[in-house]
Amino acid sequence: MSASDQxxxxxxxxxxxxxxxxxxxxxxxxxxxxRTVNELAAHFDMSRPSVSEHLRVLRDARLVSERxxxxxxxxxxxPRPLLELRxxxxxxxxxxxxxxxxxxxxxxxxx
Amino acid sequence: MSASDQxxxxxxxxxxxxxxxxxxxxxxxxxxxxRTVNELAAHFDMSRPSVSEHLRVLRDARLVSERxxxxxxxxxxxPRPLLELRxxxxxxxxxxxxxxxxxxxxxxxxx
DNA sequence: ACAATACGTAGGATATTTCCTACCTGTCAA
DNA sequence: TTGACAGGTAGGAAATATCCTACGTATTGT
Numbered sequence: 001m002s003a004s005d006q007x008x009x010x011x012x013x014x015x016x017x018x019x020x021x022x023x024x025x026x027x028x029x030x031x032x033x034x035r036t037v038n039e040l041a042a043h044f045d046m047s048r049p050s051v052s053e054h055l056r057v058l059r060d061a062r063l064v065s066e067r068x069x070x071x072x073x074x075x076x077x078x079p080r081p082l083l084e085l086r087x088x089x090x091x092x093x094x095x096x097x098x099x100x101x102x103x104x105x106x107x108x109x110x111x
Numbered sequence: 112m113s114a115s116d117q118x119x120x121x122x123x124x125x126x127x128x129x130x131x132x133x134x135x136x137x138x139x140x141x142x143x144x145x146r147t148v149n150e151l152a153a154h155f156d157m158s159r160p161s162v163s164e165h166l167r168v169l170r171d172a173r174l175v176s177e178r179x180x181x182x183x184x185x186x187x188x189x190p191r192p193l194l195e196l197r198x199x200x201x202x203x204x205x206x207x208x209x210x211x212x213x214x215x216x217x218x219x220x221x222x
Numbered sequence: 223a224c225a226a227t228a229c230g231t232a233g234g235a236t237a238t239t240t241c242c243t244a245c246c247t248g249t250c251a252a
Numbered sequence: 253t254t255g256a257c258a259g260g261t262a263g264g265a266a267a268t269a270t271c272c273t274a275c276g277t278a279t280t281g282t
Binding site: 011031 | 122123126127129130132135138139142188190191193194196197200202203204206207210
């Protein structure tokens with residue numbers, strides 16, 4: 001399963017990709033716009049090849065895309081999997097609101 | 112760093128906890144309400160002690176809480192870290208809306 | 223043409239995760 | 253009291269993750 005597959009990324013891929021703080025930092029950097037590998041690697045106390053590997057994990061999870069431009073590779077943020085994460089989160093937000101409502105009701109009953 | 116600490120869970124703990132599909136299934140089961148360890152373990156093709164370890168990871172991330180009741184332990188969902196995850200997601204949703212807006216504007220320009 | 227640059231891949235060392243079985247403590251019920 | 257049950261912990265095997273250096277390939281500039 002490499003980044004060149006057209007198959008959609010699984011939730012597993014996305015959650016696993018987000019588990020690394022390095023990869024979350026990479027996503028945050030890409031919020032500022034497209035970046036080359038060297039530009040990204042400059043932010044880390046880590047070898048460039050290791051950053052390349054993290055980028056591959058992010059690519060496999062469809063969280064970033066790459067565009068070849070001469071000898072550079074321009075990486076861009078692809079927010080769609082994060083929107084699916086928001087959908088995953090939705091039932092838990094509902095749960096949260098129910099709990100808040102119950103707490104408020106209990107407080108109103110005994111003032 | 113055990114679950115008995117009062118220190119708040121880090122984003123790292125939360126993302127790492129969510130990286131396992133078993134632990135995400137545990138959270139989903141707890142959406143239905145409080146469950147004992149045995150009730151939870153019954154849903155998995157895995158030994159009960161292994162489920163216990165997954166529960167510890169979720170506890171350390173403050174994603175679940177436990178309440179002792181006789182010889183049972185009742186586990187409950189604690190949605191607060193997931194709400195922080197939603198906050199983490201926020202800038203990416205803004206990014207997404209910007210991108211959608213740009214696409215829409217481009218389409219209007221060239222109909 | 224040739225050196226330098228950008229970046230990926232290979233192979234490997236080490237750390238971490240994930241599962242197991244064995245075992246322990248605390249609680250309940252007969 | 254004693255046996256059964258709930259569930260955590262210990263120790264270890266196997267798989268995976270994370271980093272490195274060395275190297276290969278494609279592109280650019282001189």
